[in-house]
Amino acid sequence: MYSFEYSKPASLGEAESAVSEDAILLAGGMTLIPTLKQRLASPDQLIDLSGIGDLAGISISGDTVTIGAMTTHGEVAASSDVQKAIPALAALAETIGDPAVRNRGTIGGSIANNDPAADYPAAVVGLGATVKTNKREIAGDDFFTGLFETALDEGEIVTSVSFPVPEKAGYSKFPNPASRYAIVGVFAAKTGGGARVAVTGAGPCVFRVSDMESALDGNWSPDAVAGISVPASGLNEDIHASAEYRAHLVTVMAKRAVAAS
């Protein structure tokens, strides 16, 4: 790690005044700290958000589950409220990393980082969630803009994510055998506004599959998506999965996500 200074603001206001071009926000650190260890980032300052009490916690209001940005994956997975309202979301959280990672990693950190193989982006888009920041609200569909890119401005702080409760939802993940990140993860939801199918891991950034969504609108069943495939071009490739294999897995995982709903 390169040398940096560390601060731990006690309030959002303090955090806002601490941010600068050379500062990085530290949530759970499950991606940031390994990145720093490899000297792939050299911030002058690390702003630890864990001292801001308002940022953690889960609340249910009407048909919305709101999860504070600093809520850990473990807390989401274990929350009886989430398990009851959106079981697929709790199940998704349970597949992230390993138990020790889930004890530290947070939803805010995960979505702000927007790793192409992260799980949460599939749920945010798949459920049509709303990301709340210290400045504004951003629709889930507009939040993830590219490889490790989001709609967040420099220094903008995610405060919570609100998930509308769907009629049904399921998440199915095909993990990378080595890293256990998603090679393909598909979140399928039957919502008031229609079916949503969001895919993570397969491409540079989470994306929706409109053909599958239309098919599911007419027939919410695994068979509805079984014959629908996404083109391989533009999908990620690595030593564990070619673009063709990923494209194939999108269909398989979509079927299984619907079956799990």
Add this chain to the structure above:
Amino acid sequence: MSVTVSMTLNGKQVSADVEPRTLLVQYIREHIGLTGTHVGCDTSQCGACVVHVGGKSVKSCTMLAVQAEGADVTTIEGLASNGELHPMQAAFRENHGLQCGFCTPGMIMSAIDLVSRNASPSDGDVREWLEGNLCRCTGYHNIVKSIRAGAEAMKG
């Protein structure tokens, strides 16, 4: 620029001046001198460094020491009390759940966190829980057996 980091480590107050870039595992091993917590990788995968922070298992190689300021931290050295092994430690010995011993501290710390959430884990529960703990010696068979036996023993 050093900062003073203090925490409760295995029930004792400790304090050391460290750079903010110091990892919790470096703090424990190099500054406090407890070497039971190991480092087996640089990508947060192997789990040899697992300790408890606030009663939960975390990878001390993926946490800064400053993040543990004021926390209650337990390492493998803090499990036995008054010379008596924790039941999970005893179960690893009884069931040959270790060979070279390098992954063992992390395994035991992870296992105790599992049992705190699931008092009677199945083989499958244990195997899934150990996703973040690598062992190259035992083939896991006897680790799973150890953890299930340890869970039974922890019921007291």
Add this chain to the structure above:
Amino acid sequence: MTDTGIGASVRRVEDQRFITGRGHYVDDITLPGQCHAVFIRSDQAHAELKSINTVQAASAPGVIAVLTGAEVAADGVGGLPCGWGITSIDGNPMVEPAWPILAQDRVRFVGDAVAVVIAETRTQALDAAELVEVSYNPLPAIIATADAVKDGVPQVWPEAANNTCFHWAIGEKEPTDKAFAEAAHVTKLQIVNQRLIPNAMEPRSAIANFEAATGDLTLYCTCQAPHAMRLLLGAFVLQQPEHKFRVVSPDVGGGFGSKIYPYAEFAVLCWASKRIGRPIKWTAVRSESFMTDAHGRDHVSEAELAMDKDGKFLGLRVDTIANLGAYLSAFGPLIPTYLYATLFAGQYTTPAIYAEVKAVFTNTTPVDAYRGAGRPEATYLLERIIEKAAGELGMDPAELRRRNFIAPDAFPYQTPVALMYDSGDYGAALDKALDISDRQGFEARREASAKDGKLRGIGFSLPIEATGAAPSAIAGQLGARAGLYESATVRFNATGSVTVISGSHSHGQGHATTFAQLVSDHLGVPLENVDVVEGDTARSAFGMGTYGSRSLSVGGSAIVKAADKIIEKGKKIAAHLLEASVGDIEFAGGNFTVAGTDKTLNIAEVAFAAYVPHNYPLPTGDPSQDENALEPGLEEQAFFDPVNFNFPFGAYVCEVEIDPETGVVEVASFTAVDDVGRIINPMIVEGQIHGGVVQGIGQALLEGSVYDDSGQLLSGSFMDYTMPRADDMPNFKTGTNETPCPMNPLGVKGCGEIGTIGATPAVINAVLNALGSVGVTDFAMPATPQRVWQAIQSARAAAE
């Protein structure tokens, strides 16, 4: 059998420290005045080293020294030695290029060390390392094993034409060719045994401390063979006299072969400590381990098996290209030759075998022994081609093997590839494995899987291996440049406890328990009164260390020999004390007794008399009276050099279940029946089998070292190299038979590697059995989901 004696599953005495966090590994050591080293490594697979600018780094905070190959050359430090020479078919010795401890004018693999930064703290060394500027002139690299011998490819060494280190053969060509000419059926197979990375959980680590005042050099290092490390580094690299060089290897966190060898980093630390006059520590980060720990396997082979019309094996021909990497690691040349092709007889009576091996240099990490070391490659090839032959002949694969077994009464059995098998009952192991695995129930299980949309397959593998790396005389004839015996000292302390000092060195195998059991059983001393000391050249006489599943059969036998000497001397002491003649003294259960009387002395009393010799046959100084005189003390040393290897064997049955939609392979059940001779501690043996089997399954399903064409290691971390995890593995069904080994006093055979050797082909045979139903006939491991899915797609496309 007592509850601590031979045959008892004694709980391990070393575990107390490991389960309480009091293990003592190299990285846990901090010496006064210690500073830290960080290595600068080549990011090029092949390049001229144009310049290294160390000026800025040298003046960075805390930096003590920045050293490069120029300083190494100026100080006349030697290169890393190779411990085994191979002679080619044409009679020429292998090509043996120099391996400087820091690169001189050229780098030859990604990770090659080019400079070292030494600073007060590790963080300062890391900070300064970024300031070292290395300038390269990149050269084309050769990476792929099979391509290395082709015309026009980049050459790693000018002296090695066609990148060939040696071209070696074993067996007789003409009789083998004749067998093929007469065969009713020939099965052919092309086979790749992919490169693996050992990944012991403890990364390599070392501290070197040179004390100018005495000239003593101490190297603490992660090491399976401390004396061999001292010998090789001292004599060939550092010119440090052996008596002024101590190698200490405390607890070692796994090795699997990778911690046998003298590595460049260890030599650099020793040399640099001498230059700067301070102890220097280095611990690899995992990414360094991936790049620089010696890799394993990496063969490409073609094989043919000739059979008569009844499936009787007539001949086997094998042609292999083995990748040695960029430099010759200490035992690199041994692995694809005498540890490999000598195993081609397997458990079978194949009368004619001929194999050729071309060993090649490439711009990759050097390759050496990794658990099994040559024997897995041989067994994989043989057990795959037999299973394929069974398919072609329409025979049950287990029965085809049975038809070709060496009979239990045929031992000792001379194979056509140099080895003389000691003992075995292969049919008994197979019967037991078929029984434990419920072979009969397989078809029903296959149908049940099919109902779930899954493809189920069964595969067999009947491994045999040569363990107990020794005997020195044979090893010497075959090219070894060292002996392969083991030493032991059994020391009675005055108050009756025993210190056992062995030249072996446990890195997880539980020597402290098994060796204590041997001594406790042999000398009748309570187990808790026996302590085992290993891993320090200053404490044990000599030793060749732990690898090749040798510690019990060679090291344990040395202990028993030393214990026998203790009994011999003890009888003389007891005869004196009991006023009887030596010939009348019997020893049993820890007591010396005058035959036919109740006059008896415990061995602890005898030991006490030996150390407090008030009533003792001390020499008088008058030679005429001193015929039966004894020296005080009760301590004996022995060296054991067996007359042959020993040959453990097994019968493995694997069932897999494949999801054809995703290609995911699950090991549905795994049965391992092993015969490792007499068993001292069944719990420890079973643990060795479990661990070995998982490494074998790992190769079959998960692991593989992947380079891109330019020589960058793509599988360079646990994020990309798939390590077996708990949820990848099933619980195992194990069984043992005990056919005693006649080659050592304990009747034991090695058990450390057979699991790895046997598991891989069983799994792949099961995968192919499952995939046969969808038309897949061949498959290159590891059977990752993607590869399995692709194989299914290709087979379907071909069928259409």
